[in-house]
Amino acid sequence: MRTKKEKKNIWMTLLLAVGLVTILFPLYMTIVIAFKNPSDMTTNIAGLLSLPKEWSFHNFIEAIETTNFFHTLWNSFVITAGAVIGVIFLNSIAAYAIGRNMAKSKYFKGIYLYFICGMFVPFSMLMLPLVKEVSIMGLDNRFGLILLYIVFNMPINTLLYTGYLKNIPIALEEAAYVDGANHWTVFWKVIFPMMKPMHATVAIMTALSTWNDVMMPLVILSGGDESSTTLPLAQLLFQSTFGTNYNVAFASYLLALLPILIFYLFAQKAIINGVTNGAVK
Amino acid sequence: MKKQKRIHILFTLPMVALFFTFHTFPLIRGLMYSVTNFKGFGSYDFVGLSNYIELFKDERVLNSYVFTFKFAIVCTIVVNILSMCLALLLNSKIKAKGFFRGMYFLPNILGGLIVGYIFNYIFTFIVPEFGKMVGNETLSVSILGNTSLAWIGVVIVVAWQSIAFNTIIYISGLQTVPEDVYEAGAIDGATGWKRFWKLTFPLIAPFFTINMVLCMRNFLMVFDQIMSLTNGGPAQSTESISMLIYKAGMTADQFGYQSANSVIYFVVIVLISLFQMKVLNKREVQL
Numbered sequence: 001m002r003t004k005k006e007k008k009n010i011w012m013t014l015l016l017a018v019g020l021v022t023i024l025f026p027l028y029m030t031i032v033i034a035f036k037n038p039s040d041m042t043t044n045i046a047g048l049l050s051l052p053k054e055w056s057f058h059n060f061i062e063a064i065e066t067t068n069f070f071h072t073l074w075n076s077f078v079i080t081a082g083a084v085i086g087v088i089f090l091n092s093i094a095a096y097a098i099g100r101n102m103a104k105s106k107y108f109k110g111i112y113l114y115f116i117c118g119m120f121v122p123f124s125m126l127m128l129p130l131v132k133e134v135s136i137m138g139l140d141n142r143f144g145l146i147l148l149y150i151v152f153n154m155p156i157n158t159l160l161y162t163g164y165l166k167n168i169p170i171a172l173e174e175a176a177y178v179d180g181a182n183h184w185t186v187f188w189k190v191i192f193p194m195m196k197p198m199h200a201t202v203a204i205m206t207a208l209s210t211w212n213d214v215m216m217p218l219v220i221l222s223g224g225d226e227s228s229t230t231l232p233l234a235q236l237l238f239q240s241t242f243g244t245n246y247n248v249a250f251a252s253y254l255l256a257l258l259p260i261l262i263f264y265l266f267a268q269k270a271i272i273n274g275v276t277n278g279a280v281k
Numbered sequence: 282m283k284k285q286k287r288i289h290i291l292f293t294l295p296m297v298a299l300f301f302t303f304h305t306f307p308l309i310r311g312l313m314y315s316v317t318n319f320k321g322f323g324s325y326d327f328v329g330l331s332n333y334i335e336l337f338k339d340e341r342v343l344n345s346y347v348f349t350f351k352f353a354i355v356c357t358i359v360v361n362i363l364s365m366c367l368a369l370l371l372n373s374k375i376k377a378k379g380f381f382r383g384m385y386f387l388p389n390i391l392g393g394l395i396v397g398y399i400f401n402y403i404f405t406f407i408v409p410e411f412g413k414m415v416g417n418e419t420l421s422v423s424i425l426g427n428t429s430l431a432w433i434g435v436v437i438v439v440a441w442q443s444i445a446f447n448t449i450i451y452i453s454g455l456q457t458v459p460e461d462v463y464e465a466g467a468i469d470g471a472t473g474w475k476r477f478w479k480l481t482f483p484l485i486a487p488f489f490t491i492n493m494v495l496c497m498r499n500f501l502m503v504f505d506q507i508m509s510l511t512n513g514g515p516a517q518s519t520e521s522i523s524m525l526i527y528k529a530g531m532t533a534d535q536f537g538y539q540s541a542n543s544v545i546y547f548v549v550i551v552l553i554s555l556f557q558m559k560v561l562n563k564r565e566v567q568l
Binding site for chain 2: 009010012013015016019020022023024025026027029030033044045048049090091093094096097098100101105107108111114115118120121122123124125126127128129130131132133134147148150151152154183184187208211212214215218219222232235236246249250253256257260261264268271272275276279280
């Protein structure tokens, strides 16, 4: 019985190992092309798949110069960090007030539904008027993008935070009030730290979606501030510059993927847990 | 208690103000633009419902709906079948479980636009070479250049990324099924396929619902991958609704007209989400 079971495991493990090819092949191609010299690119299948004759960093230097890599990297970082901090703070405080009062107050029940309904609205529906509005307000820049991410993450986070709040006993707050704490301190010193697991989920979901987002920066920055360009958007904007030089293009793609790959390498468990919690809860 | 309520209202005000300014207000403006002939600049007139009537006669619009739905339905089915299989494998007694789960989740964290560019290269250069090698004529030219096949390329790329995500949801579903259910089932003769269909599947039905709803919603909004894979081509055969609104609304003077399109699009998304939740919720089994 036991040996039979072990045998089965190995087959399944093998199957999964073979399946990994589908995941790794595109990444392998990216790395190989990014390191090859343009003269090293042949059209036959063996040449396409082979490792570079010599590993050249030249493509990366060129990609960094053409796409202004460090500048766009910094933009993406500032926007993502700003969005995460803003979302955690502003969304959680509003959701806290909603969660604690919606059972007994029509106002809070109303804004709960108001935020939740936002989930059904596709971004493309708001896109056209939003671009006009944002450019009139002079917010077609990094700061404007951060504000928009805080707004567009509110519907899902209302759901997540109010759901999590149900697990935090109200007695804790009452005890704090008895000790003379005011409403602000109760939130900031008691509730906010207790919501830490949910902050982690929210932070990871926001960070991933903000970092990888193309549509919002594409439309919001289209009329204005080109210096705010984010890392993925730069890949789109520089397509014509890359032309048929796939080596520089792929070096640029690889550079753009690198930060998130490194992040994933170190925080893999937290990321998978965060994404799962966000969807299942 | 009165005072607490007042202060808690203050707590919500920043978000309510921001949400109204950047979400509700543009929504209302969109509704207003949808009954005008606004080009995105200059003056405009009220045109009643004529934009809406035009939409139903516009071949480009109808094609984008057909493509988006065909893509979303096929992709939802493909993704759910494959991620269910993958989840069953990853949840069984295998070696290096953590490693495999980590690897198979990888596509999900990568940006859709860049993934699209990478696959663009694979479809344009590598697959045709492979096709020539095995002597298959359809595969010898890039499928992205073929109006009747390009959409399959989009399905492959989007599925590649989504399977990673949906598998994780199914795994967390499978972990909620207690071992003794299987033991009891085994006594009654439920093994193999029967075990999956009669025991596992009904118990993880809520996760099936989540995945179906999320898939359909995300796929109906597809944008990034198409942008880099086909840019809507060839001959607009892979132009999704989002992409049409973006392209025609932002650059082709159809601001008012595409606003009407986006209102229809919004109604469609709401109806489908509600329909799915209603139908799929009926099938769930409580343990």
